[in-house]
Amino acid sequence: MLPIGAMPHRFEPVREKLTQILLLTPEENMYADVLDLLLGVFESEFGYFGYINREGHLVCPSMTRHIFPQCQVADKDIIFRREIWGGLWGRILLERKSLTKNDSHRVPDGHLPIGRSFGSPILYRSELIGQFHFANRGHDYDESDVQLLEQICDFVAPVLSARLRHDEELRARHAADEEVRRANLQLTEKLDELERVNQALIDREERMIELKAEIERLRKA
Helix, strand or coil: CCCECECHHHHHHHHHHHHHHHHHCCHHHHHHHHHHHHHHHCCCCEEEEEEECCCCCEECCCHHHHCCCCCCCCCCCCEECHHHCCHHHHHHHHHCCCEEECCCCCCCCCCCCCCCEEEEEEEECCEEEEEEEEECCCCCCCHHHHHHHHHHHHHHHHHHHHHHHHHHHHHHHHHHHHHHHHHHHHHHHHHHHHHHHHHHHHHHHHHHHHHHHHHHHHHHC
16 A cells, blocks of 8 residues: 555545545445545446445445446345455455456356456455445556555545444444343333232232131121
């Protein structure tokens, strides 16, 4: 990765727009909004911005806006399990380095045709946390594109890491809240059952008292 500061004439305008999106855009739109910006920067027809989830799989929320409407692959999913990582995009993830291919790509039936593509991994403190990938520009991707994308990855990495950590904390909090809710529900059900049993015992005791009183009355009659 290149240090932030190289190629300022291309990076600075992108950095300013990225900052606004990353800090102000709600989670459900952030990935696609970032991708919209960078598709224009790299003059690309297609692309994706994905993150690595806690199971180690690639998740690409931006695909639902850009690729799914045109892709004819059956059973499309935004989650790409690690065991199916392949092709250029998979090598980028597995080798953790930027790669470029300015030739036609072999793709599955129904997949969008890919003529050129390049991408970079997003690393934070040596941990793989995401990926950018772009495809189908009218002319070749070159080293200047790779350098710019690596700068973007370095800039995005700490923000993405913080957002992923925040999302994980929210999921943990929601899971804990749900566990407390279930425990409270179970406790309420047990208390209700105890109340029913207690009331049944009270009713039985009252009937026993009435029965004894009736027997005593009959004895005196």
